[in-house]
């Protein structure tokens with residue numbers, strides 16, 4: 224495995240692999256790797272001959288009051304984990320390499336896909352992600368890019384980006400890796416204290432409960448969702464959103480129809496930690 228930090232170096236390495244006829248799958252991460260990331264690396268290995276992982280905490284996707292400063296950083300452990308998984312290249316740029324220091328003349332602007340869910344709650348978040356992933360795609364030029372369903376809105380927005388900007392890259396989504404008690408794995412789970420960690424699977428349980436009701440025929444889940452939000456508040460969560468969204472355009476949906484695909488998604492705080500989770504409903 225090679226670790227490289229400059230754009231010239233990663234381009235040269237990828238060109239070398241491609242000249243041997245090898246296909247490349249790319250897994251972008253912000254590090255603090257857990258089993259969710261590793262499951263994406265394995266999926267990437269199934270798809271392509273070689274896997275490239277990036278580890279970069281992208282400042283552009285953090286709001287001024289968010290956790291950029293305290294985001295977990297553990298490069299040494301991450302590199303060992305990548306090596307064990309048989310990753311060929313790890314790209315670890317710094318801010319200067321990714322963004323330089325000169326004035327920027329272009330801004331990303333996103334449409335309705337960004338209006339709700341995390342896009343609605345975190346201004347600038349997806350603009351920052353689109354910016355960095357667009358750069359990564361141009362730098363690495365992989366055949367495949369693998370992302371987690373955990374960040375389903377990210378996957379949908381980036382899939383549109385690939386289509387609208389004609390990146391020659393196949394987008395692949397990996398399922399959500401969970402702890403035994405159902406909690407979706409996340410680098411941010413490291414912030415939870417013991418008490419919060421015990422309460423944390425409550426978000427997934429709420430989603431599972433609503434999923435079951437919908438599968439049993441509840442097609443207007445508004446009241447049900449409100450009730451589950453109240454229950455979460457009673458368990459110490461501070462709700463951000465809990466709702467059903469259209470898979471197509473990420474807009475909230477009040478009345479569900481069979482034959483359609485939806486995302487049942489929630490975001491809530493436990494103390495300072497923001498948890499997100501979702502279930503795809505193919506009705």
Ligand code: AMP
Pocket residue numbers: 251252253254258259260262263369370371372373374397398399400401407408409410
């Ligand atoms: P992050 O390092 O949090 O930016 O995540 C890097 C990639 O890992 C993204 O595509 C995430 O969607 C994905 N990911 C994060 N958590 C999980 C999980 N629990 N299961 C599967 N993929 C995940």
